[in-house]
Structure formats: C-alpha cells, structure tokens
Amino acid sequence: MTQYGRGQGSEPWHPEDPLYGDGGWEGQQAQQPSYDGRPQHHPQQPQYGDWGHGPQGAYDQTQQSYPQQYEQQHAQYSGQGQQEYQGGWNTGTQGQPQVPYPADPLDPYGNQAGAHGADQADFYGTPDAYPPPEPPARRRDEPGDRPEETGWDPGPDQGEQAFFAGEDAEDEADGGPDERAAHGDRRGRGGKGAKGKGGKKSRNGFACLVVVLVLGGGVGGVGYFGYQFYQDRFGAAPDYIGEGTQRTVTVTIAGGASGYTIGQELKKADVVKSVDAFVTAQANNPDGDKIQAGVYVLNTQMSAANAVALMLDPKSRNNLVIAEGKRNAAIYELIDERLEVDEGTTAEVAKTEWKNLGLPGWAMNHEGVRDPLEGFLYPSSYPVAKGQKPEDVLREMVAQANEQYEKIGLEEQAKGLGLEGPWQLLTVASLVQAEGKTHDDFRKMAEVVYNRLKPTNTETNQKLQFDSTFNYLKGQSNIHVSESEINSNTDAYNTYYHRGLPPGPIGNPGEEALSAALDPTDDGWIYFVATDGVSKTEFARTHDEFLELKDKFNASAGN
Known part of the structure; x- marks a missing residue:
C-alpha cells in the first residue's frame, strides 16, 4: 500500500x-x-x-x-x-x-x-x-464558492478593538480572531458580517457618542458634587430675605423642641428657606434659646433672623394661656373655643376620661371631690389649635402639672407641714392662690390656713371660713356672701359650715402659691380682710384686730 x-x-x-x-x-x-x-x-x-x-x-x-x-x-x-x-x-x-x-x-x-x-x-x-x-x-474556497464582489471597502477600522469596530455577539460566535481572519473575505463582501454601508461604521459613531456622553456626564457629576461639598461645608445656608410675604401661617412648637426641630417645622410651613439658616440665626441671637412652646402666627418666606426675632415677641404667639388660679370649668370653655368644638365637649371628656389622663396615684379616689382634675391643669401657655382632641390637650396639661409637682417635692414635704399628703398640700396652695390678692400676700395667707387648721385654734375652732370655697361650690366669684346663706349650706366645700380643708383643690395654683404653701410665714396671722374689696389685703392676729379691719372694709364698700 x-x-x-x-x-x-x-x-x-x-x-x-x-x-x-x-x-x-x-x-x-x-x-x-x-x-x-x-x-x-x-x-x-x-x-x-x-x-x-x-x-x-x-x-x-x-x-x-x-x-x-x-x-x-x-x-x-x-x-x-x-x-x-x-x-x-x-x-x-x-x-x-x-x-x-x-x-x-x-x-x-x-x-x-x-x-x-x-x-x-x-x-x-x-x-x-x-x-x-x-x-x-x-x-x-473553490472559485465557484466565492460570493460576488460587492466592492465594499471595510475601511481602516477592521483592525480596531471590538468595542470601537462594532463587534457584537455574532462576531464572537464565528470562533475567535483566527477564524474571523479566515472568513474576512466573505464578511467584507456582503456576507453575514456586512450590514450595509452603515453597519459597523454606524456602530462606531454610536459607540463614540456613548463614550463622549459618559465622560461628559462624569465631568458634570464631579462638578455638581464638588459644588455641593463646598456649599455644605463653607457656603451660607439658603435663606429668604426680608420680613416675608403678606400670607401668614400658624406653626405649633412643642415644649422642649430643639432649634433643629423648630427649624424643621418652620421650613415645612415655608416660613424659612432652610433648617440650617434658622439654626444659625437662633445661635446668633442672644435670646435665641428663649423661644417657648406655643402656637405662632408667622409670615411665609421670612429671613431666618426675622423669624427668630418674631418668635421671641409674645405678640406672635397664639397659645392658650392658662392663668394662675383659674378653675377647671373656665379652662374647659377656653379649650372648646380654641378647638372649635361644641360647648361642653371638653368638660364631658374630663368627666368620663379623668382616670386615663395621667393623674398620679395620690390624686385618685378622694371622697366628695367635684372635679378630680382640679389643680392639675397647670397654669402655663399651651399650643392648642383646631384639629386637636380635647383629651390630648388635657393630658398635656396634667403632664405639665406632674412635672412641676415633682420638681418642688410636693409629695415629700407634705408631712413636714402637718398634712396628710400631697393632695392636702395642693388644696392649701389652691386656697392661697384664690384668697391672696398680691404675691406678697401668699406666704401670710398660707400661715393663716395652717394656724386655723391647728387643734389649738380657739379663735375659729378649726374652721377656715373662706369665701373662695363657698364661691367654688356655687360656681361664682362673689365677695359679698351673706351669713344666712353660708350658714345654711351644708356642702362639703362650705368651710363656714365644715371644719378643716375642703375635699380638694378649688383651682389651679401657680408656682408662687405652691412655694408659699411650702414656706409660710411664722408671724401668728390668723385673720385677713380685703379692706378695699379689690387688691389690698390686711392681716390680724386677734379677733379684735379683725373687727377693725372689717369696719374698714365696710367703709370702703359703702355699707
């Protein structure tokens, strides 16, 4: 072979x-x-x-x-x-x-x-x-196998990288660069690889365009973020100019809110342009840390500095202000008016929900109490606006009272004053607040209460004989109460009839009245008379001195 x-x-x-x-x-x-x-x-x-x-x-x-x-x-x-x-x-x-x-x-x-x-x-x-x-x-290839010449010139891009030459998945399927070289003739003459005159050259232009766009976008992105970086660290915070527009908005600031939190609320309402601008303006204002909780009426688009200044002005606040000594019945009416609800709504909530509003244990379950919340709607300024629920407003007031009573040690100091507990101490403070005409009277008034409660009191036999308690049970404020009227009423709040303290507070005492109840004078005061019937209160140690003061009162009243 x-x-x-x-x-x-x-x-x-x-x-x-x-x-x-x-x-x-x-x-x-x-x-x-x-x-x-x-x-x-x-x-x-x-x-x-x-x-x-x-x-x-x-x-x-x-x-x-x-x-x-x-x-x-x-x-x-x-x-x-x-x-x-x-x-x-x-x-x-x-x-x-x-x-x-x-x-x-x-x-x-x-x-x-x-x-x-x-x-x-x-x-x-x-x-x-x-x-x-x-x-x-x-x-x-045999001569008969070759396709007809098309005259198409592949151009200089045949040797470029696949990305720039428009190579795609079909090119890779041909078997790599060696086989592409072997088939180069057919692809260049209208075979599979040729897609007309605009085939690869069109992809070349598109690929270059993509590269330009990517590079251009990258440069633009670097520039933008560089500017943002500079602004964040060295540039001034965005801020409006001037005192703002004529349009006003209502902004509620909660108690204890930080400058950043206040700035967020103001920005949300379009009062200031940025939170940082407000924080900076507040820090630059010497009284900036004195902004209080409340409901503020402010212009929109104000400069941050003007916003801080206006919030420090009491005229801008639209809070519900609870005065010292105000009774709960009057406060309920104020809340109804501010919330724009039917009259009596808040009083009904207080009557049915008082156990769920945050009262301390020592304030619960006292006999004969007309309103368990009396004494716990602490005098202060509260942000109350339409849309809130009455129970939420009452709960905030009770929380404020609890905070103040814990601060002064109401529960710990009651026994040192001969009282049964903080409930009685709060009741004494409410009496001091109701009967005192000026703040200078409070400590003397507190001493009168304690002296009359003593078992050794032979002047009044432990009867307080306060008109304020009788007016509370009657829901009135009358300084002219007849002896026949007070002697015939047997209600527990009538201190002309009953000895000792009334069942509970008769109003909401403020800080000074509370302090006076904790620190009374020691001058032997046991009587007092509002000699001008308005603001002047005079005190006496004996019954004879009391009668002189009474005559003085009658003379001023035209009796």
Missing part, C-alpha cells in the same frame, strides 16, 4: 489543527469508552498512522493528497472477498459479515452482539466518508 506523501504545495499540519492530537484520530482512539470502569480490550487493535503502513503520527509529517488517498482506500475496502485491514476493523461492506473480535473474559459485553451488527451498512464505504474533512482554518 502506498504511503501518503506530501501533496503538491502542501504544508505540514499544525499541532493546533482539530484533527491533531486530542482532536484527531489518535485522540478519538484514546477516548474510547470503558465499561464498568475498566478499559475495553480489543486484541491486536492497530495504531493508526498512515492507514496501514508507517508509524503513528504520519498526519503530523505530511498532508495527504486526498484524491489519491480516496482511490487507494476505496479499492482496498471494495474488493471481492473478505479483506482484513492489517488485523484491524473489517467494515463488512457489500453484505459481507463482520469478523467479530474474540471475547474478552474480563469484558461483560464480550459475548453480546455489537451495537452495529453485521447487517448494518458500512458508512465508511460511502464516497463522502473519505478523505476526512479539513479543518475550517485550512480550507480553501
């Missing part, structure tokens, strides 16, 4: 060719499957080199002349009679039975018929089986 030699103009096969090594016939033989994990044994199986003669690896040395090879092989396999190919495979062409291999004792499939039996056609005998096809990279 003729050994394959070099064909005319042939070149040695390169080791990277797909039919060499693992990709060629030698690789295919090396990859024969095994059964049960053991290699398959075929006695006298040949090594394939030049198809019958010569050493294995002849493909590495020569390139076959395929027409001559085909004729020799075809003559070998198609002759009459059974011919064994160097002890190798017999393809069983033209109906000849296949010569089986001897059974291998270690091969569990040795005595079974092959997957391709003797009756199966020999596909190696067909004209298309040999010679084996060349690798795509080594094929040469």
Whole structure:
C-alpha cells in the first residue's frame, strides 16, 4: 500500500489543527469508552498512522493528497472477498459479515452482539466518508464558492478593538480572531458580517457618542458634587430675605423642641428657606434659646433672623394661656373655643376620661371631690389649635402639672407641714392662690390656713371660713356672701359650715402659691380682710384686730 506523501504545495499540519492530537484520530482512539470502569480490550487493535503502513503520527509529517488517498482506500475496502485491514476493523461492506473480535473474559459485553451488527451498512464505504474533512482554518474556497464582489471597502477600522469596530455577539460566535481572519473575505463582501454601508461604521459613531456622553456626564457629576461639598461645608445656608410675604401661617412648637426641630417645622410651613439658616440665626441671637412652646402666627418666606426675632415677641404667639388660679370649668370653655368644638365637649371628656389622663396615684379616689382634675391643669401657655382632641390637650396639661409637682417635692414635704399628703398640700396652695390678692400676700395667707387648721385654734375652732370655697361650690366669684346663706349650706366645700380643708383643690395654683404653701410665714396671722374689696389685703392676729379691719372694709364698700 502506498504511503501518503506530501501533496503538491502542501504544508505540514499544525499541532493546533482539530484533527491533531486530542482532536484527531489518535485522540478519538484514546477516548474510547470503558465499561464498568475498566478499559475495553480489543486484541491486536492497530495504531493508526498512515492507514496501514508507517508509524503513528504520519498526519503530523505530511498532508495527504486526498484524491489519491480516496482511490487507494476505496479499492482496498471494495474488493471481492473478505479483506482484513492489517488485523484491524473489517467494515463488512457489500453484505459481507463482520469478523467479530474474540471475547474478552474480563469484558461483560464480550459475548453480546455489537451495537452495529453485521447487517448494518458500512458508512465508511460511502464516497463522502473519505478523505476526512479539513479543518475550517485550512480550507480553501473553490472559485465557484466565492460570493460576488460587492466592492465594499471595510475601511481602516477592521483592525480596531471590538468595542470601537462594532463587534457584537455574532462576531464572537464565528470562533475567535483566527477564524474571523479566515472568513474576512466573505464578511467584507456582503456576507453575514456586512450590514450595509452603515453597519459597523454606524456602530462606531454610536459607540463614540456613548463614550463622549459618559465622560461628559462624569465631568458634570464631579462638578455638581464638588459644588455641593463646598456649599455644605463653607457656603451660607439658603435663606429668604426680608420680613416675608403678606400670607401668614400658624406653626405649633412643642415644649422642649430643639432649634433643629423648630427649624424643621418652620421650613415645612415655608416660613424659612432652610433648617440650617434658622439654626444659625437662633445661635446668633442672644435670646435665641428663649423661644417657648406655643402656637405662632408667622409670615411665609421670612429671613431666618426675622423669624427668630418674631418668635421671641409674645405678640406672635397664639397659645392658650392658662392663668394662675383659674378653675377647671373656665379652662374647659377656653379649650372648646380654641378647638372649635361644641360647648361642653371638653368638660364631658374630663368627666368620663379623668382616670386615663395621667393623674398620679395620690390624686385618685378622694371622697366628695367635684372635679378630680382640679389643680392639675397647670397654669402655663399651651399650643392648642383646631384639629386637636380635647383629651390630648388635657393630658398635656396634667403632664405639665406632674412635672412641676415633682420638681418642688410636693409629695415629700407634705408631712413636714402637718398634712396628710400631697393632695392636702395642693388644696392649701389652691386656697392661697384664690384668697391672696398680691404675691406678697401668699406666704401670710398660707400661715393663716395652717394656724386655723391647728387643734389649738380657739379663735375659729378649726374652721377656715373662706369665701373662695363657698364661691367654688356655687360656681361664682362673689365677695359679698351673706351669713344666712353660708350658714345654711351644708356642702362639703362650705368651710363656714365644715371644719378643716375642703375635699380638694378649688383651682389651679401657680408656682408662687405652691412655694408659699411650702414656706409660710411664722408671724401668728390668723385673720385677713380685703379692706378695699379689690387688691389690698390686711392681716390680724386677734379677733379684735379683725373687727377693725372689717369696719374698714365696710367703709370702703359703702355699707
């Protein structure tokens, strides 16, 4: 048999060719499957080199002349009679039975018929089986296979990177740069790769545009964030100018709010332009930390400095102000008016919900009390506006009272004054607040109360005899009360009739009245008379002194 030699103009096969090594016939033989994990044994199986003669690896040395090879092989396999190919495979062409291999004792499939039996056609005998096809990279186009020339010039961008040359996933599917080089002719002449004159060049322009936009956006972004960084650290906070517009808004500031919190509320209402501007203006104002809780009426779009100044002006506040000594009945009416609800709404809430409004334990369950909340609607300024619930307003007032009573130690100091507890001390303070005409009177008035409560009191026999308690039970404020009227009324709040303190407070005492109840004078005062009937109160130690003061009062009143 003729050994394959070099064909005319042939070149040695390169080791990277797909039919060499693992990709060629030698690789295919090396990859024969095994059964049960053991290699398959075929006695006298040949090594394939030049198809019958010569050493294995002849493909590495020569390139076959395929027409001559085909004729020799075809003559070998198609002759009459059974011919064994160097002890190798017999393809069983033209109906000849296949010569089986001897059974291998270690091969569990040795005595079974092959997957391709003797009756199966020999596909190696067909004209298309040999010679084996060349690798795509080594094929040469026949003249008739070439597409018509289109005259399209791929231009200088054929060697650029895929990103700029418009290469996409279809290019990658062609098999890499080597195969693209092999097919470059077809792609340049209207084949798959050519998409008209605007194909790759259009993508080139679009890609460059994208790059320009990205770079331009990056520069712009750096500039913007750089400006923001500078403004945040060195620039002045945004602020309005002047005293604002003619449009006013109502802003509610809660107690204990920080400058930043106040600034947030003002910015939300468009009073100031930024929170930082307000915080800065408040810090620059010497009285900036004196802004109180309340409801403020302010102009929109004011400069932060003007907003701070206006909030420090009491005229800007629209709070509900609870005066010292005011009774609960009057406060309920004020709350109804501010909330714009029906008259009596807040009083009804107080009557039904008083246990749920935050009263301390020592203020609960006292007999004969007309209003358990009396004395706990602490005199102060409260932000009350339409839309709030009455119970929320009352709860805030009670919380304010609790805070003040804890601050002065009301519960701890009651026993030192001979009282049963803080409830009685609060009641004393309410009496001092109701009967004292001026703040200078409060400590003397407190002493009068304590002296009359003493068991040793023989002047009044432990009766307080205060008009204020009788007026409370009557819901009035009358300084002219007849003796017949007060002597006939047996209500527990009538201190002309009953000894000792009334069942509970008769109003809401302020800070000075509370302080006076904790620190009374020690001058022996036991009587007092408002000699002018308005603001002047005079005190006496004995009954005779009291009668003189009474005459003085009658003279001023025209009696």
